[in-house]
Amino acid sequence: MVRIVKRIAWIAGCLLLTVAVVWGMEARECADCHTDTSIIEEGGCYLYIDPVQYSRTAHSEVGCPACHKSVTDDHPDDGTRPPLPSRTICGDCHEDVAKEYRASAHAANADCVDCHNPHRVRPVAAVSGFEMNRVCTKCHDPKEVSRTHGVWLPQAELHIEALPCITCHTGSKNYVITFYILKVEKHGGAMTKVKVAALEDLKGIVSGKLGTLVDADGNGTISLAELRAFNASYRKKGLELWGMMTPEHVSHSLETLDNRWDCTFCHASGPSAMQTSFLAFPEGQGSYRRVPIERGAVLDAIYGTPDFYMIGVTRNRTLTIIGLIIAAAGLTVPIGHGSLRLLTMKNRKRRK
Amino acid sequence: MRAGEKIYLTPTPVRIWHWLNALGIVTLCVTGAEIRFPEYVQVFGSYKAAVRLHNTAGIVVALSYLMWFVYYAFVARSLIKTYVPTAKDILGGMVRQALYYFFYFFLGNRPNPHRQTPENKFNPLQKASYMVIMFILTPLVIVTGILLMNVVPLRAIVLVIGGLKVMVAVHWLLACAFCAFLFIHIYLATMGHTPFAHIKPMWTGWEEIEPDMYDEEAEAQPKVADETSNVLQLQKEKSPPHLKKAAGE
Numbered sequence: 001m002v003r004i005v006k007r008i009a010w011i012a013g014c015l016l017l018t019v020a021v022v023w024g025m026e027a028r029e030c031a032d033c034h035t036d037t038s039i040i041e042e043g044g045c046y047l048y049i050d051p052v053q054y055s056r057t058a059h060s061e062v063g064c065p066a067c068h069k070s071v072t073d074d075h076p077d078d079g080t081r082p083p084l085p086s087r088t089i090c091g092d093c094h095e096d097v098a099k100e101y102r103a104s105a106h107a108a109n110a111d112c113v114d115c116h117n118p119h120r121v122r123p124v125a126a127v128s129g130f131e132m133n134r135v136c137t138k139c140h141d142p143k144e145v146s147r148t149h150g151v152w153l154p155q156a157e158l159h160i161e162a163l164p165c166i167t168c169h170t171g172s173k174n175y176v177i178t179f180y181i182l183k184v185e186k187h188g189g190a191m192t193k194v195k196v197a198a199l200e201d202l203k204g205i206v207s208g209k210l211g212t213l214v215d216a217d218g219n220g221t222i223s224l225a226e227l228r229a230f231n232a233s234y235r236k237k238g239l240e241l242w243g244m245m246t247p248e249h250v251s252h253s254l255e256t257l258d259n260r261w262d263c264t265f266c267h268a269s270g271p272s273a274m275q276t277s278f279l280a281f282p283e284g285q286g287s288y289r290r291v292p293i294e295r296g297a298v299l300d301a302i303y304g305t306p307d308f309y310m311i312g313v314t315r316n317r318t319l320t321i322i323g324l325i326i327a328a329a330g331l332t333v334p335i336g337h338g339s340l341r342l343l344t345m346k347n348r349k350r351r352k
Numbered sequence: 353m354r355a356g357e358k359i360y361l362t363p364t365p366v367r368i369w370h371w372l373n374a375l376g377i378v379t380l381c382v383t384g385a386e387i388r389f390p391e392y393v394q395v396f397g398s399y400k401a402a403v404r405l406h407n408t409a410g411i412v413v414a415l416s417y418l419m420w421f422v423y424y425a426f427v428a429r430s431l432i433k434t435y436v437p438t439a440k441d442i443l444g445g446m447v448r449q450a451l452y453y454f455f456y457f458f459l460g461n462r463p464n465p466h467r468q469t470p471e472n473k474f475n476p477l478q479k480a481s482y483m484v485i486m487f488i489l490t491p492l493v494i495v496t497g498i499l500l501m502n503v504v505p506l507r508a509i510v511l512v513i514g515g516l517k518v519m520v521a522v523h524w525l526l527a528c529a530f531c532a533f534l535f536i537h538i539y540l541a542t543m544g545h546t547p548f549a550h551i552k553p554m555w556t557g558w559e560e561i562e563p564d565m566y567d568e569e570a571e572a573q574p575k576v577a578d579e580t581s582n583v584l585q586l587q588k589e590k591s592p593p594h595l596k597k598a599a600g601e
Contacts, residue, residue: 154403157504184511194507240511263399268390306515312390312399319521320388323528330532334539340458347460 030064033076049119053285057121062093067118087111090118097252106254110139125290128180128280129244130196132164140165152261162308163245168260172247177277177298178290179241179305181214186238197239199284205237214279215291222279222293228303235306243298243308245274267312271299274313361470361559363428369420370554376413377530380406384527407501414494420486433471435486437479445476453477457543468559485533489526496523 033039035051054060065071067089071082090112091098101107115135137145142160150156166172183197183205202210212218214230231241245266259265277297280288297304301316308314362370383406386393396402424431437445448465456462466475474482496519499506503516510516544550553559 152400154407155501155503161504240515263403264390268399270389270391300517302515302517302521306517307510309516309520311387311403315388315524316517316521319524323524326525326528327531327535330535333536337453338539344458344460347458349460 030068030071050285053120053287056126056285056287057119058123059118059121087113090116101252101254104252104254114139122287124246124248124250125278125280126283126287128196128286128288129164129178129246130180131286132166132246133160136165162243164247166250166254167245167247169254169256170247170251171253171255171257172249172251174248175245175274176248177243177274177308178246179243179277179279179293179308180288181279181282182240182242184238184240194242196242197282198286199282202239202282205234205239211281214281220291222291222297224294224297224300224304227293227297227305228300231303231306240307241279241305243277243305245310267310269313271313271315271317274298274310277305358558358560359468359470360557361468361473361553362557364557365419365423365427367554367557369416369423372416373413373420376409376416377534379409380413381527381531381534383409388524410494410497410501414498417486417490417494430471434473435479435483437476437483441476441479446480449475449477481533489529493523493526493530496520496526 031049031051031054034047034049035054037048039047059067067085068082069085072078072080075082088098088111091102094112098112101112133142145165146156146160149159153159167175181197181202182194183201185193185195197205199210202213206213209218213234214226215222216226216229230239234240257265275295275298277293277295278290279293280290283289298308298310298314299316301319382393382395383402386395386399386402387406390399390402396405421431424434445465452462452465457464464475466472499510499513499519500516500523503510510519513519541550541554542548549560
């Protein structure tokens with residue numbers, strides 16, 4: 001009995017191994033042609049899959065055939081175009097997400113692949129907030145969005161630059177502030193153009209090791225002192241930080257949430273909220289590595305994060321106290337002078 | 353001038369400006385407090401309403417500042433004369449005025465060293481503080497406010513100045529200074545011979561001359577001069593503002 005079981009196990013093992021080898025080979029084979037730029041001339045750039053981006057995706061582990069089930073052995077010489085995977089294929093592996101999204105009204109407007117390129121998917125933390133918005137602005141014209149939102153949202157343009165759409169349009173959870181390094185380009189004096197600094201941009205500006213650009217001691221977290229030092233020296237060189245409020249856990253319940261509409265979700269929570277922040281450091285190919293920043297960075301009076309201010313949330317304590325002292329100093333006049341005035345009333349009466 | 357007589361101290365445009373400004377600044381202080389401290393201050397229905405109202409009041413105050421400036425600089429042409437302390441004010445006037453407020457007033461043995469006339473509305477201390485407020489604080493609070501209201505379109509300027517946080521810090525500290533000013537201003541306005549003596553004229557334009565109990569100075573002046581100046585005041589009231597000055601000269 002034991003022997004039979006062992007034998008079956010051995011055969012099964014061999015079988016599994018062959019399947020794995022064949023799959024692996026196939027995946028490598030697919031990549032041989034489809035990650036080679038020469039395929040662009042052969043059939044068009046939609047056939048080309050960026051090998052670096054693809055190798056970074058979790059999908060590179062499942063392999064091409066897991067999704068492209070119907071590609072024949074003779075491909076591409078079989079004369080037929082292999083059919084593209086069904087639009088519902090994502091749900092095979094991402095059951096929960098698919099269920100959640102299908103329940104939302106937006107499911108009728110866009111499929112998974114309208115928002116995600118399966119050959120480029122990355123974990124949320126590696127996707128910049130700007131890119132998350134590009135997903136939506138493919139179909140929703142940003143100018144139009146600014147216009148419709150501007151009816152009730154002051155500075156709609158600023159909000160859309162500082163918030164991924166999904167912050168307001170999904171029930172996503174655990175928001176943090178993520179800072180991106182921007183490059184400010186001067187065009188003829190005062191005119192400035194701002195864009196997210198890519199790895200290449202940083203290489204042109206920073207001498208020495210890039211990893212320690214902000215995290216000077218390279219210990220994997222950014223202290224407030226390091227943040228200030230970065231701002232003090234690199235603002236002059238055209239690098240600045242841009243803050244965005246991004247979700248840690250993305251939900252696909254696409255809807256419009258009421259508390260986003262009356263501002264309380266973001267602005268009325270006081271400084272105890274939104275104190276977790278990260279710096280998203282570019283890693284090339286539009287991917288980011290997140291470095292945690294010491295708590296409270298967005299409260300720093302001036303130089304920690306000079307260009308990020310959320311009213312009602314990121315007020316600095318020291319400045320609050322100084323301000324209140326100024327106002328209180330004003331109050332001492334009516335109180336002090338007023339009391340003395342009452343006490344000395346008869347001096348003035350007598351004179352009359 | 354004799355006690356009980358009235359002089360026309362505050363022309364209509366200035367009064368409109370003053371009360372528009374008063375309403376605006378009080379609104380700004382309250383909504384501003386709600387915007388900065390939403391967990392503690394909830395006066396207006398929603399946060400959105402507070403932001404909206406703050407922005408609107410800000411624009412109103414900025415426009416009324418413009419009106420004030422145009423009136424004083426180009427219509428009445430008395431901006432410098434009214435608001436900038438003279439050498440005499442700086443050398444002795446301010447000290448004398450401060451001594452009065454903090455010392456003689458309590459003893460009750462000396463008159464207010466300043467006498468209001470349309471040509472010389474403010475005492476040296478008032479001039480100095482209004483000058484700082486109208487020439488420095490108000491423009492600064494308006495400029496930072498406009499920048500904060502238009503972060504994206506005016507980003508280049510925001511960056512040059514040092515970032516949003518600098519702007520917010522300046523705006524907040526100035527707001528607190530305005531709040532302090534409000535306390536002092538309203539209190540001092542009750543320092544006339546009756547608590548409303550200075551407040552009513554800001555509404556009607558006419559200020560009643562203080563019944564003077566220690567009138568050595570005024571007695572010493574020739575009566576005729578007083579009489580003529582009063583006649584001139586009356587003429588001024590009838591003629592439109594830009595003619596007033598001519599009439600006064």
